[in-house]
Amino acid sequence: xxxxxxxxxKDLFILINxxxxxxxxxxxxxxxxxxxxxxxxFYLRRGSKKTESGDLDIEQFQDAADQxxxxxxxxxxxxxxxxxxxxxxxxxxLNKATKKNVSFFSMADVNLLFTSPAAPAKILIxxxxxxxxxxxxxxxxxxxxxxxxxxxxxxxxxxxxxxMSMGLTLFFFILSPIRFLVYTLNTKYDILHYVKNGVFALxxxxxxxxxxxxxxAEKFWQGMFAWIGSKWFDFFPLVGWSRGIITYLGHENIWxxxxxxxxxxxxxxxxxxxxxxxxxxxxxxxxxSTKSNEEVKEKVKGKREASESSMSLNTKxxxxxxxxxxxxxxxxxxNYVHSSRxxxxxxxxLYGLIFAGISIVMAVISxxxxxxHAIIYGYLATMLGFYFLxxxxxxxxxxxxxxxxxxxxxxxxSKFWNIIKLDxxxxxxxxxxxxxxxxxxxxxxxxxxxxxPFCLGTFYIAGFAITxxxxxxxxxxxxxxxxxxxxxxxxxxxxxxPSLTAGVFAYIISKQLVYAFLATGMGMTLVAAVMLHVALxxxxxxEFKEI
Amino acid sequence: xxxxxxxxxxYGKLNAVNNISFQLEGGExxxxxxxxxxxxxxxxxxxxxxxxxxxxxxxxxxxDHLSVAAKRLFSYIPETPHVYDLxxxxxxxxxxxxxxxxxDWQTKAQEWMELYDLSDxxxxxxxxxxxxxxxxxxxxxxxxxxxxxxxxxxxxxGLDPKAIKNTKKIFKELKEKGKTILVSTHLIDGVxxxxxxxxxxxxxxxxxxxxxxxxxxxxNNGADSSLEDLFLELTKDE
Numbered sequence: 001x002x003x004x005x006x007x008x009x010k011d012l013f014i015l016i017n018x019x020x021x022x023x024x025x026x027x028x029x030x031x032x033x034x035x036x037x038x039x040x041x042f043y044l045r046r047g048s049k050k051t052e053s054g055d056l057d058i059e060q061f062q063d064a065a066d067q068x069x070x071x072x073x074x075x076x077x078x079x080x081x082x083x084x085x086x087x088x089x090x091x092x093x094l095n096k097a098t099k100k101n102v103s104f105f106s107m108a109d110v111n112l113l114f115t116s117p118a119a120p121a122k123i124l125i126x127x128x129x130x131x132x133x134x135x136x137x138x139x140x141x142x143x144x145x146x147x148x149x150x151x152x153x154x155x156x157x158x159x160x161x162x163x164m165s166m167g168l169t170l171f172f173f174i175l176s177p178i179r180f181l182v183y184t185l186n187t188k189y190d191i192l193h194y195v196k197n198g199v200f201a202l203x204x205x206x207x208x209x210x211x212x213x214x215x216x217a218e219k220f221w222q223g224m225f226a227w228i229g230s231k232w233f234d235f236f237p238l239v240g241w242s243r244g245i246i247t248y249l250g251h252e253n254i255w256x257x258x259x260x261x262x263x264x265x266x267x268x269x270x271x272x273x274x275x276x277x278x279x280x281x282x283x284x285x286x287x288x289s290t291k292s293n294e295e296v297k298e299k300v301k302g303k304r305e306a307s308e309s310s311m312s313l314n315t316k317x318x319x320x321x322x323x324x325x326x327x328x329x330x331x332x333x334x335n336y337v338h339s340s341r342x343x344x345x346x347x348x349x350l351y352g353l354i355f356a357g358i359s360i361v362m363a364v365i366s367x368x369x370x371x372x373h374a375i376i377y378g379y380l381a382t383m384l385g386f387y388f389l390x391x392x393x394x395x396x397x398x399x400x401x402x403x404x405x406x407x408x409x410x411x412x413x414s415k416f417w418n419i420i421k422l423d424x425x426x427x428x429x430x431x432x433x434x435x436x437x438x439x440x441x442x443x444x445x446x447x448x449x450x451x452x453p454f455c456l457g458t459f460y461i462a463g464f465a466i467t468x469x470x471x472x473x474x475x476x477x478x479x480x481x482x483x484x485x486x487x488x489x490x491x492x493x494x495x496x497x498p499s500l501t502a503g504v505f506a507y508i509i510s511k512q513l514v515y516a517f518l519a520t521g522m523g524m525t526l527v528a529a530v531m532l533h534v535a536l537x538x539x540x541x542x543e544f545k546e547i
Numbered sequence: 548x549x550x551x552x553x554x555x556x557x558y559g560k561l562n563a564v565n566n567i568s569f570q571l572e573g574g575e576x577x578x579x580x581x582x583x584x585x586x587x588x589x590x591x592x593x594x595x596x597x598x599x600x601x602x603x604x605x606x607x608x609x610x611d612h613l614s615v616a617a618k619r620l621f622s623y624i625p626e627t628p629h630v631y632d633l634x635x636x637x638x639x640x641x642x643x644x645x646x647x648x649x650x651d652w653q654t655k656a657q658e659w660m661e662l663y664d665l666s667d668x669x670x671x672x673x674x675x676x677x678x679x680x681x682x683x684x685x686x687x688x689x690x691x692x693x694x695x696x697x698x699x700x701x702x703x704x705g706l707d708p709k710a711i712k713n714t715k716k717i718f719k720e721l722k723e724k725g726k727t728i729l730v731s732t733h734l735i736d737g738v739x740x741x742x743x744x745x746x747x748x749x750x751x752x753x754x755x756x757x758x759x760x761x762x763x764x765x766x767n768n769g770a771d772s773s774l775e776d777l778f779l780e781l782t783k784d785e
Contacts, residue, residue, distance in 0.1 A: 006645045014633040017672060107629035108673070112639070112688060115595050116646035117618040
């Protein structure tokens with residue numbers, strides 16, 4: 001029996017059934033037609049401009065840059081900033097690979113495939129190779145999107161587009177085999193804590209690579225990306241290699257690009273070989289990790305109740321909480337108990353303390369000459385994005401579909417408020433603990449003490465409302481998958497981005513962060529209000545339908 | 548056919564399965580009983596290789612239980628019937644037929660689907676099936692390769708009365724064909740009439756492992772007491 005043939009046929013069946021499902025209701029493809037139209041518009045527009053005004057190619061930009069005589073800090077920080085984002089993503093993925101519940105399989109695989117006489121090593125290799133497809137698709141879309149924006153600046157052709165896609169694809173692709181390798185080595189040798197230490201050390205080294213040049217420079221922001229933004233950082237594994245391939249557009253040295261591609265290929269072959277040699281009976285651990293993964297997915301879908309198991313720091317804590325009241329308050333009580341076991345305090349925990357601590361440390365060192373307030377501003381803005389994503393990632397929205405939620409004898413707004421009340425309290429307490437010392441130590445505007453918590457709350461609510469609307473409003477999984485990007489895109493393009501743009505404008509004009517937060521907060525109030533209205537409407541209809 | 552020797556499975560410091568040994572001869576049907584958390588499912592998952600045993604030896608048909616050769620000999624029906632969301636009922640059976648190299652699978656698949664009232668649902672996707680129907684698909688998938696050993700973990704859960712009756716009938720037929728069956732269940736009457744032997748587990752230990760008459764004699768419950776009475780007597784808290 002050929003395992004590859006067996007698995008390929010299974011996946012082909014799944015693909016065909018997927019297409020059949022989409023064809024049953026082709027209207028779902030409309031948002032994607034819009035995206036295709038969007039990209040086509042930029043490419044076609046460039047085609048017509050080209051004939052009118054001739055090429056504006058890279059050389060002209062290079063000449064302009066040369067005239068500046070020295071490397072501008074803006075350029076260095078732009079390159080460093082993008083590299084930092086990629087490094088952040090790499091660290092996130094490496095950290096994810098060290099989690100105990102990493103699994104590449106479904107429970108159907110566990111029950112049907114792993115008990116069958118298929119060779120486990122071949123199953124692992126097949127799944128590893130298969131993981132290249134999402135990487136190719138994702139990077140192709142990303143390249144299309146980014147080149148649509150840069151189309152007027154650079155002379156794109158199939159060749160350099162292909163190289164750019166290759167740089168991104170290889171980066172995203174290699175992460176998956178690395179995760180497989182960590183998983184394989186850990187199941188055989190139980191080395192997870194060594195890997196965790198390694199990832200932590202790498203994070204520390206990378207942080208030092210920003211801190212050291214930053215502190216050596218006259219101003220921190222002038223030097224912070226001097227190392228990771230420099231040419232030699234192209235030799236840094238994965239992130240640097242991909243940067244070397246993608247920046248072919250700038251250096252135009254095909255040997256450099258091919259050299260990095262070759263390094264990627266050799267690394268992949270090495271990882272593949274290691275996985276084959278060390279795979280052993282890895283699948284004996286598949287059941288527990290897959291089960292825990294699927295539990296998370298099912299919680300979001302509402303098939304299971306939110307449990308205390310994942311990411312919990314304090315599961316064994318003995319609690320003796322009194323009742324908070326009757327009716328919908330029971331939901332708040334339940335969340336409170338859950339949160340008490342998740343962290344050391346239900347309202348403010350360890351993670352919050354770390355994030356607030358980072359901000360306070362930044363505020364302290366901002367009193368020295370070499371550090372800049374702009375980094376604190378960047379950190380505060382990052383927190384907004386983080387809380388938006390946290391709102392979107394809430395798994396307890398599935399509870400809204402549960403019979404107990406619908407049947408609790410209380411009004412709908414009261415139930416809804418009690419389900420989000422703890423999140424709102426936590427968000428506001430975190431924001432206050434972070435911003436008050438930061439403002440006082442760094443001598444920022446006092447208005448931020450009100451505006452930062454407010455903005456954080458609106459971003460959180462907007463994210464939560466998006467997830468709630470898509471998960472609770474649409475029963476069909478496929479509709480959810482197609483509608484969610486549309487809603488997220490809509491809120492992002494027509495709500496969040498205009499609010500942030502208003503904030504940036506306010507900052508440019510006033511040179512004060514407090515006005516940026518004021519403008520963003522005003523915009524986000526509207527976004528959060530609209531999204532809450534939509535969410536409430538959808539959930540009240542759901543309650544009516546269920547009854 | 549199945550030999551389990553000194554099997555231990557620990558979760559942290561907790562012994563879910565506590566140094567148990569037993570064996571099943573070819574053609575033997577053994578009922579595995581025990582209260583919730585007794586270690587029945589864990590034992591079964593260790594045997595089929597879905598959980599890593601802490602220590603011990605397990606062989607199926609003389610082969611190590613993790614070898615491909617052993618896997619050709621057995622099928623497993625899990626307690627929770629997970630199926631592929633985007634494969635139809637028929638495609639699940641086709642998948643299994645390929646995995647176990649089943650010849651003439653379509654005729655056999657048709658027979659099993661008819662028995663479990665799945666014929667009219669063969670083109671339904673896994674995600675559109677009820678829990679009971681998923682369980683039926685799971686059972687059909689296990690029976691299709693016609694294995695020598697079958698591990699049933701709570702096979703009756705979610706099944707309708709007709710399917711339960713059919714499953715009991717299938718147990719008898721499989722027994723007559725000389726298949727070896729280990730069935731874990733809470734439905735005591737389901738195994739009372741067909742099991743050659745009963746194993747009762749509690750707190751990770753086997754507290755009884757014999758034929759029903761011998762168990763009754765050993766534990767002095769009288770000839771007219773049922774397996775249910777015996778089970779309750781053996782598993783009651785001290």
